[in-house]
Amino acid sequence: MYHSKITGLGYYVPDHVVTNDDLSKIIDTNDEWIQERTGIQERRHIIPGQDTTTSMGVKAATIAIERSGVAKEDIDFVVFATLSPDYYFPGPGVLVQRDLGLRTVGALDVRNQCSGFVYALSVADQYIKTGMYKNVLVIGSEVQSTGLDMTTRGRGVSVIFGDGAGAAVLSREEDVTKGILSTHLHSEGLHAEELIVKAPGMGGRWVTDILEDKNPDDESYFPYMNGQFVFKHAVVRFAEVINEGLEANNLKVDDIDMLIPHQANLRISQFIQKKFGLKDEQVHNNVMKFGNTTAASIPIALTEAWEQGKIKSGDTVVLAAFGSGFTWASAIIKW
Ligand code: UT7
16 A cells, blocks of 8 residues: 655646726626625636636646656646636546647546645545556636526625635655555535536536526526535535544644644634644644635645745645535645
């Protein structure tokens, strides 16, 4: 049995910065409300035609591969997490295989929204542990901006989300005291409809139904979130799944060197920080400048923390996520 370790990290965000004031020009919102409730000051939106979920993922992956020192020819598998694929099908994994010029390796798409990257990391980790693959490329990328309701009707959701991508190369580690120590995955489909984009769906309304209806009040193809309900569950599940990871490895809260929480809302991160008694330098947040980039938020934040020298060899790093599904997950990593 092997372990897997992160050998390369990269992220990419579009250049186009959208501030809270920019949003307040098109919808009835304001900087004060957004900052007070979420901590978000600005986010990035793609310029349509310039970037897609796949192209951003490829840019982040290119950096991660270069930093890993792993040759492109030696990437054995791709796992791509997103809720915003370029096409309904096929998923972006195969587009990455094509656009990066990888061998005809397997490419798997993960649909677990905010927990997507941790789920993807967990999948990659299992393949490496068993010895099936040596190097796996894991990507989280999202274009949220083109699918949001940018009217006052959608303000409770649209001000929160942003676009971006992050990637990691996972490679075989012979020393089983290092690398990914464990991952912990959960779901509770009972609350699937509390954070959802309902349409188009084969089981409900397809594109033709939406076009036929021509209903201006139809919100089914925009994200819906029961914000307070999601918030209440998030704070409980984050804490649970972090504790689960610590206990599985006989670690204590004091052993955490760096916590990278999914960047949903600064208030959630602060609640968790306080609950665990962590210092500011033990938690990395960037939701203030990128908003919630769903599956991309953890790899972007992880890359940024690493680039800033906040993660050193031997550190215990904890990743934790919660989101639509509901799904929640954690990963405990010995750097
Ligand atoms: O990443 C996946 C996981 N997601 C999360 O974890 C998100 C969890 N939820 C949240 O972060 C918060 O619930 C939100 C930030 C989404 C919303 O904050 P809230 O404190 O729960 O606000 P609310 O939805 O209860 O709305 C409060 C008021 C409402 O007005 P009334 O009914 O009190 O008059 C809204 O209409 O704020 C109003 N409102 C806004 N006002 C200005 C909602 N959105 C906006 C806005 N600007 N953008």
